Amino acid sequence: MSSRDVILQRIRSGLTNAVAAGFGDLREPPVPEVWPRTNPDSATLVSQFRTELESLSGESIHCPTMTDARRQLAQLMETATWPRLGSLDRPLTRELTADLPVDRVDWVTSDWTPPQIEQLPAGLITADALLADTGSCVVHCSTATERLMCYLPPVCIVVARVNQLAEHLPAAWGPISKTCAAKDSRGEIVLITGPSRTADIEKILILGVHGPKRLVVMLVG
Amino acid sequence: MFIPCYIDQFYPGIGEAMVRILDRLGVPVVFPAEQTCCGQPAFNSGYWEESRPVIRQFCKVFAPYRWIISPSGSCTAMCRVFFPHVDSSEEVLTVSRRVFEFSEFLVDMLGVTDTGATFPHKVTMHIGCHGRRELGVFDHPLKLLQSVRGLTYCELPNMEECCGFGGTFSVKMPGTSLAMGQSKKENIVRSGADIVVSGDISCLMHIGGMLKRDPATRHIRIMHLAEILDAGIQPGVRS
Amino acid sequence: MLESASHLNGAPFLKDENQGLYEPSPQFENLAKVCEYSSKSNTAVAAAILYFQEWREAAHQIKKYSIANLDKLLVQFECAMKARGVEVLFAQDAAEANRLVLEIAREHNVKSVVKAKSMVTEEMELNHVLEEAGIRAIETDLGEYIVQLAKQRPIHLVTPAMHFSADEVGQLFHEKLGEPYSAEHAALTAIARKRLRAEYLAAGMGVSGCNFAVADSGTVVVVENEGNAGLSTSTPPVHVVLVGIEKIIPKIDHLPLFLNLLGRSGTGQKLTTYTHLIHGPAPGKKLYVIFLDNGRTKVLQDPHAWESLFCIRCGACLNACPVYRRVGGWSYGWVYPGPIGSVLTPHLVGLEKAGKLPFASSLCGACGEVCPVKIDLPHQLVHLRHRAVNEPSPMNSAFERLQWKLWAWAMGGPRRYGLAMWAVRIGVRMAKYLPWHPDKLGAWTRGRELPKVPSHSFRNWWQERSSQKGKN
Numbered sequence: 043m044s045s046r047d048v049i050l051q052r053i054r055s056g057l058t059n060a061v062a063a064g065f066g067d068l069r070e071p072p073v074p075e076v077w078p079r080t081n082p083d084s085a086t087l088v089s090q091f092r093t094e095l096e097s098l099s100g101e102s103i104h105c106p107t108m109t110d111a112r113r114q115l116a117q118l119m120e121t122a123t124w125p126r127l128g129s130l131d132r133p134l135t136r137e138l139t140a141d142l143p144v145d146r147v148d149w150v151t152s153d154w155t156p157p158q159i160e161q162l163p164a165g166l167i168t169a170d171a172l173l174a175d176t177g178s179c180v181v182h183c184s185t186a187t188e189r190l191m192c193y194l195p196p197v198c199i200v201v202a203r204v205n206q207l208a209e210h211l212p213a214a215w216g217p218i219s220k221t222c223a224a225k226d227s228r229g230e231i232v233l234i235t236g237p238s239r240t241a242d243i244e245k246i247l248i249l250g251v252h253g254p255k256r257l258v259v260m261l262v263g
Numbered sequence: 264m265f266i267p268c269y270i271d272q273f274y275p276g277i278g279e280a281m282v283r284i285l286d287r288l289g290v291p292v293v294f295p296a297e298q299t300c301c302g303q304p305a306f307n308s309g310y311w312e313e314s315r316p317v318i319r320q321f322c323k324v325f326a327p328y329r330w331i332i333s334p335s336g337s338c339t340a341m342c343r344v345f346f347p348h349v350d351s352s353e354e355v356l357t358v359s360r361r362v363f364e365f366s367e368f369l370v371d372m373l374g375v376t377d378t379g380a381t382f383p384h385k386v387t388m389h390i391g392c393h394g395r396r397e398l399g400v401f402d403h404p405l406k407l408l409q410s411v412r413g414l415t416y417c418e419l420p421n422m423e424e425c426c427g428f429g430g431t432f433s434v435k436m437p438g439t440s441l442a443m444g445q446s447k448k449e450n451i452v453r454s455g456a457d458i459v460v461s462g463d464i465s466c467l468m469h470i471g472g473m474l475k476r477d478p479a480t481r482h483i484r485i486m487h488l489a490e491i492l493d494a495g496i497q498p499g500v501r502s
Numbered sequence: 503m504l505e506s507a508s509h510l511n512g513a514p515f516l517k518d519e520n521q522g523l524y525e526p527s528p529q530f531e532n533l534a535k536v537c538e539y540s541s542k543s544n545t546a547v548a549a550a551i552l553y554f555q556e557w558r559e560a561a562h563q564i565k566k567y568s569i570a571n572l573d574k575l576l577v578q579f580e581c582a583m584k585a586r587g588v589e590v591l592f593a594q595d596a597a598e599a600n601r602l603v604l605e606i607a608r609e610h611n612v613k614s615v616v617k618a619k620s621m622v623t624e625e626m627e628l629n630h631v632l633e634e635a636g637i638r639a640i641e642t643d644l645g646e647y648i649v650q651l652a653k654q655r656p657i658h659l660v661t662p663a664m665h666f667s668a669d670e671v672g673q674l675f676h677e678k679l680g681e682p683y684s685a686e687h688a689a690l691t692a693i694a695r696k697r698l699r700a701e702y703l704a705a706g707m708g709v710s711g712c713n714f715a716v717a718d719s720g721t722v723v724v725v726e727n728e729g730n731a732g733l734s735t736s737t738p739p740v741h742v743v744l745v746g747i748e749k750i751i752p753k754i755d756h757l758p759l760f761l762n763l764l765g766r767s768g769t770g771q772k773l774t775t776y777t778h779l780i781h782g783p784a785p786g787k788k789l790y791v792i793f794l795d796n797g798r799t800k801v802l803q804d805p806h807a808w809e810s811l812f813c814i815r816c817g818a819c820l821n822a823c824p825v826y827r828r829v830g831g832w833s834y835g836w837v838y839p840g841p842i843g844s845v846l847t848p849h850l851v852g853l854e855k856a857g858k859l860p861f862a863s864s865l866c867g868a869c870g871e872v873c874p875v876k877i878d879l880p881h882q883l884v885h886l887r888h889r890a891v892n893e894p895s896p897m898n899s900a901f902e903r904l905q906w907k908l909w910a911w912a913m914g915g916p917r918r919y920g921l922a923m924w925a926v927r928i929g930v931r932m933a934k935y936l937p938w939h940p941d942k943l944g945a946w947t948r949g950r951e952l953p954k955v956p957s958h959s960f961r962n963w964w965q966e967r968s969s970q971k972g973k974n
Contacts, residue, residue: 044592045591045592045593045594045598046591046592048594049576049592049594049747049793049795049799050573050576050577052795052799052802053572053573053576053747053799053802054573056799056800056801056802056803057570057572057573057802059802059803059805060570060802060805060808063805068566068567068570068571069567070567070752071560071563071564071567073753073755073756074556074557074560074759076553076557076758076759076762077553077762094772098775152785156702156703156737157703160699160703175772176772176773178773183784184784184785185784185785186736186784186785186786186787188784189732189736189784190736190737192732193729193732193733193736194733194737211758211761211762211773212758215755215758218779219719219754219755221781222716222719222720222721222754222779222781223718223719223754224781225585225586226586227586227781227782228586228781228782228783228784228785229780229781229782229783229784230778230779230780230781231778231779231781232732232776232777232778232779233773233776233777233779234775234776235771235772235773235774235775235776235777236775237775238727238728238729238775238776239727239728239775240644240645240691240727240728241661242643242644242645242648242661242662242663242664243644243645243648243663243666243668243671243687243690243691244666244667244668244687245536245539245540245661245664246668246687248687248688248691250691250695251644251691251694251695251728251729251730252642252695252698252699252728252729252730252732252733253728253729253732253733253775253776254729
């Protein structure tokens with residue numbers, strides 16, 4: 043008998059004893075609500091998201107228009123003196139970087155190797171949803187490259203539209219749940235809540251231990 | 264009344280104070296003399312079979328009584344929470360449900376928070392873990408203490424942490440028990456109180472023993488809540 | 503210093519009896535303060551949530567249902583993950599799990615492994631096994647990296663190197679890595695970052711644990727703050743997940759509840775920095791999930807003990823435990839320290855070796871109060887104590903049993919009780935004349951005074967009072 047079958051058999055026999063002892067009859071518990079829906083307006087969501095993210099030493103930039111966003115990105119690059127930016131190829135990132143000279147944007151594709159991604163001064167990605175109550179970005183990464191873009195570059199810039207903001211995780215859960223259940227899903231969904239951190243030495247908080255030291259979220263709209 | 268063995272033998276004054284308080288409140292009290300012990304020491308040591316006859320004896324003695332009051336959180340917890348683990352017969356379950364800790368009886372059952380006491384001293388309170396966590400007795404002793412006239416209440420820092428008594432734990436793991444007691448002692452000193460009060464004299468035996476051993480803290484007295492609630496009562500006062 | 507389960511009886515804690523007055527060892531003074539602070543602040547974070555008690559109850563019920571349907575849920579998970587090209591394997595014990603990992607490593611020609619934190623791999627002593635097979639195993643969680651360099655075991659579930667000062671880490675990095683000495687936290691972290699990046703890029707395999715294995719969707723959930731799990735599992739071509747069978751939860755829709763609980767109870771955070779919901783291998787990569795039994799199915803034989811399998815490894819009970827705070831994580835002799843360790847170790851390793859652990863507690867109940875899945879730890883402890891004295895274990899003592907039988911006899915009625923108490927009173931009065939004894943009586947008197955013996959007992963007083971009333 044394979045180990046799998048041995049273990050399953052052990053479980054079954056252990057559980058039949060439980061049934062005899064009166065522990066067996068359990069109905070599937072309902073899915074709890076966790077947080078109630080209060081449906082705040084867009085301005086409240088933006089404000090909450092930014093406050094949360096900033097309390098975690100993340101950065102957020104709110105750009106009412108795309109033009110504004112492009113300007114902010116250029117400013118960011120100049121202040122930080124990044125010669126170039128690595129970006130995943132998405133409609134939103136194309137829009138955001140439209141103004142930048144061609145040699146300042148590297149389009150990161152699946153054939154990029156981890157050492158190449160590691161060399162980028164900053165990485166630009168998109169989010170599939172944002173969570174206002176925790177300042178989190180929900181990012182679907184179905185390829186290795188998409189995953190590495192979240193963790194390898196020392197600065198991670200996330201661009202998203204304001205209408206992608208959800209009140210909290212339960213409010214954003216529908217699409218996440220669907221993706222997790224889908225047979226053809228690969229890679230991961232990662233919830234990114236602030237820059238990488240550790241308090242392993244004397245409980246003193248330090249940012250950027252393995253993942254990005256800076257997390258910048260650009261909210262457009 | 265259920266008077267635990269260590270109170271019966273070493274701190275009879277607590278039982279006496281309890282009787283006087285209940286008398287004044289018009290509660291008819293009886294002390295069934297055939298009582299012995301709740302069985303907790305054997306139970307906590309894992310010897311449940313050995314504790315069963317003691318538990319049965321307890322339930323036999325107290326079967327005729329509707330309210331069984333005890334000036335000990337840990338003994339009450341043993342009766343109400345742990346009796347059923349050892350013996351789930353109807354006789355045991357019936358009695359088990361009826362055991363109450365003194366302060367919870369006063370506050371929850373009688374609705375009394377003022378016993379008419381006067382005690383003009385600096386007092387800090389230690390709340391025993393079994394009473395606090397197994398029975399939910401936390402507010403009760405504090406409410407009662409607050410009504411005592413002239414009393415200066417000194418908050419005990421880090422009140423939630425166990426004093427380190429734990430019954431046989433105090434002699435089975437003395438190093439750790441004393442380390443925990445040391446922290447409690449330091450916090451008592453920090454509170455600035457002259458007297459430590461608790462609803463559990465068992466904890467105070469341990470804390471008090473350590474306070475007495477150290478010349479710097481020898482002056483700090485231990486008292487049971489019942490003794491304070493019985494203090495300085497003017498003759499003729501009915502609350 | 504690495505101890506395996508076979509050395510359990512030699513663990514320092516279990517020999518506590520005569521270690522002198524006022525124990526905290528200097529190296530644990532810091533631990534006590536940090537645990538106290540963590541516990542207070544995390545409890546405050548939790549208490550601030552209106553729904554926290556409801557959440558705990560809901561989580562408890564879901565975990566109970568999961569254990570009650572463990573076999574079905576494991577099969578459901580296996581099915582869902584296999585459909586995505588994940589290899590799902592089962593190991594009866596640590597030895598088999600290690601064999602499976604080695605096979606995978608050999609198949610993929612792995613020379614070095616980067617590891618994210620996983621308690622299950624500590625049960626397996628995987629690093630040791632890999633090193634013996636000539637494969638380098640590098641811990642990537644900063645705390646684990648530090649203790650690995652120092653060749654020590656982790657002292658705490660969530661903060662493994664809590665007992666190290668920055669100065670000590672600086673010295674360690676200088677000695678073992680040849681880095682210039684610094685006691686600055688940022689500099690030390692930067693050293694670790696630099697070193698470990700090189701390891702991620704070179705490694706042939708990444709190993710992680712799993713916080714929740716979701717049955718209906720086939721999802722492996724890993725939570726972390728540093729990003730080391732993200733990197734360990736996405737950079738190398740192979741990712742191996744080691745997970746205890748009890749980590750299964752039924753539905754993906756249950757996850758928001760558990761994520762909200764775990765962050766807050768474990769580290770006082772709303773969500774950890776990275777929460778990974780892993781569906782399957784990314785194109786070009788391989789994903790393996792290995793389920794480990796290692797004694798967990800034994801726990802199912804005892805329905806009273808099921809609760810111990812609900813644990814989500816948050817560490818809240820450790821922070822709250824007054825005993826753990828003073829003795830630290832090594833004293834528990836095996837992988838899991840603190841209250842949950844005192845419950846799990848006897849179950850997984852056996853009472854014969856670990857029978858003393860459930861007694862290392864004052865039963866204060868602080869642990870049960872903070873547990874996010876409402877495991878009644880104090881009740882689990884007394885239940886194990888009962889088993890320990892009745893089954894083969896170091897606490898099963900015919901002599902002690904006799905003592906308790908005598909005590910029960912003495913408590914059998916008022917006259918016998920009176921006799922016993924008379925003997926006790928004499929004993930206490932005579933105590934100061936007796937030579938100091940390390941056991942029992944001496945254990946009390948070496949740090950405490952004995953109570954004074956009053957002139958009368960309560961019974962005497964009551965009798966007097968009753969006879970007086972009778973007269974009136």
